[in-house]
Amino acid sequence: MNTALVIEDVRLTPILVSDPPLLNTQGVHQPYTPRLIVEVVTRGGTTGVGETYGDGAYLEPARSLAEALPGRAVTDLNGLFALAEEVCGGSHAAADDRVGAGGLRGVRNAEKIRLSVASAFEVACLDALGKALGLPVHALLGGKVRDTVEYSAYLFYRWAAHPGPGESDDWGAALDPAGVVAQARRFAGTYGFGSFKLKGGVFEPDREIAAIRALAEAFPGRPLRLDPNGAWSVPTSLYVADRLKDVLEYLEDPTSGTEGMAAVSAGTDVPLATNMCVTTLAEVPEAFARDAVRIVLSDHHYWGGLTRTRELAAICRTFGVGLSMHSNTHLGISLAAMTHVAATVPDLAYACDSHYPWQTEDVITERHTFTGGRLTVSDAPGLGVELDRDRLAALHRRWVEDDGTHRERDDAAAMRATDPDWTTPVVPRW
Numbered sequence: 001m002n003t004a005l006v007i008e009d010v011r012l013t014p015i016l017v018s019d020p021p022l023l024n025t026q027g028v029h030q031p032y033t034p035r036l037i038v039e040v041v042t043r044g045g046t047t048g049v050g051e052t053y054g055d056g057a058y059l060e061p062a063r064s065l066a067e068a069l070p071g072r073a074v075t076d077l078n079g080l081f082a083l084a085e086e087v088c089g090g091s092h093a094a095a096d097d098r099v100g101a102g103g104l105r106g107v108r109n110a111e112k113i114r115l116s117v118a119s120a121f122e123v124a125c126l127d128a129l130g131k132a133l134g135l136p137v138h139a140l141l142g143g144k145v146r147d148t149v150e151y152s153a154y155l156f157y158r159w160a161a162h163p164g165p166g167e168s169d170d171w172g173a174a175l176d177p178a179g180v181v182a183q184a185r186r187f188a189g190t191y192g193f194g195s196f197k198l199k200g201g202v203f204e205p206d207r208e209i210a211a212i213r214a215l216a217e218a219f220p221g222r223p224l225r226l227d228p229n230g231a232w233s234v235p236t237s238l239y240v241a242d243r244l245k246d247v248l249e250y251l252e253d254p255t256s257g258t259e260g261m262a263a264v265s266a267g268t269d270v271p272l273a274t275n276m277c278v279t280t281l282a283e284v285p286e287a288f289a290r291d292a293v294r295i296v297l298s299d300h301h302y303w304g305g306l307t308r309t310r311e312l313a314a315i316c317r318t319f320g321v322g323l324s325m326h327s328n329t330h331l332g333i334s335l336a337a338m339t340h341v342a343a344t345v346p347d348l349a350y351a352c353d354s355h356y357p358w359q360t361e362d363v364i365t366e367r368h369t370f371t372g373g374r375l376t377v378s379d380a381p382g383l384g385v386e387l388d389r390d391r392l393a394a395l396h397r398r399w400v401e402d403d404g405t406h407r408e409r410d411d412a413a414a415m416r417a418t419d420p421d422w423t424t425p426v427v428p429r430w
């Protein structure tokens with residue numbers, strides 16, 4: 001073994017990053033949201049970085065893995081996942097939880113949490129290996145098949161400001177079709193995005209139909225998506241699909257569960273996409289057999305990293321199901337990882353999601369820049385990003401000083417600051 005590639009140390013840094021008051025069916029984003037930054041340091045002196053969800057359920061298995069990893073090589077990615085199974089297996093297993101923030105991204109179980117943790121270590125190992133060899137991460141995944149990756153504008157209904165403390169921005173409120181169109185125009189003008197996804201499930205369906213119609217009028221012929229995070233019944237989903245069938249590229253998770261998604265899919269020609277109904281391998285056979293989804297939105301965190309995202313792509317290809325990328329309040333390390341893996345997937349037919357424009361704080365020295373709605377795939381060694389240690393320390397300090405209010409993402413709790421009676425809505429909501 002090349003001893004320079006042996007892991008000597010692993011550093012974990014939980015942080016809180018500011019987040020605007022973006023609305024979804026469960027409530028509103030908190031002013032600060034947790035992420036976990038993973039650094040893998042080799043004996044050769046190379047440091048690789050990764051990033052994942054940062055709620056408490058992820059920290060405990062991450063600590064177990066960080067303790068067990070030194071002495072192994074950054075090349076041993078299969079061994080990394082076997083080790084994760086050994087050391088994080090039963091730790092802090094959260095049962096199926098469709099009512100927490102995890103409910104916005106499907107089933108929540110110990111395996112998915114473990115994969116979400118291990119994925120950050122995998123990305124960090126690939127970053128370190130790439131830096132050590134002078135190769136970009138995409139080369140370690142077999143090489144890029146495109147030079148740029150397209151992203152879509154991720155539109156949210158939102159308030160102008162958080163009701164309590166929090167960072168401010170100049171986006172203003174977006175609570176009606178005119179507000180959504182204004183937000184989309186700014187996204188298109190600033191970043192060049194050519195397709196638009198609206199986070200729905202916030203208002204009753206007719207109001208959201210009106211917003212999508214307004215977008216279709218403002219951006220004729222552009223791909224549009226609506227994602228209520230499973231908030232609708234099957235009949236409501238079919239009602240919306242019927243009214244928007246001429247303008248939607250796809251409808252994302254209109255209803256919850258494979259059964260419902262299959263029923264909606266059978267009743268409309270609008271393709272259904274998901275980051276909720278199929279988020280684990282165990283869910284693939286039934287969902288694909290029942291034609292419940294046409295597009296899987298992969299999230300490399302919970303699908304278990306970049307290599308496994310490529311495996312998912314092969315499965316989807318085999319069954320004629322499209323693949324794109326889901327996003328969840330992430331920073332520049334994960335955006336770099338998403339871009340590298342997306343660059344290697346041959347049949348990427350849809351613009352990927354990213355929350356990144358909403359995240360004004362980052363832990364890398366140079367922010368990613370979208371041009372024409374695209375990111376250029378980096379050919380620099382590793383992920384092509386550098387950690388900004390001062391920023392990392394400042395965001396960690398915020399995490400340390402937090403009284404616990406923001407260390408767990410809880411959109412319903414954030415909503416209660418405005419509406420004390422708010423509880424996570426039971427689905428179907430409409």
Ligand SMILES: O=C([O-])C(=O)C[C@H](O)[C@@H](O)C(=O)[O-]
Pocket residue numbers: 022023024104105199227229275326327328329
């Ligand atoms: O496509 C999705 O469902 C998401 O991006 C999940 C997120 O949690 C989204 O709902 C959000 O940020 O509020």
Ligand SMILES: [Mg+2]
Pocket residue numbers: 227229252253274275276
């Ligand atoms: Mg979604």
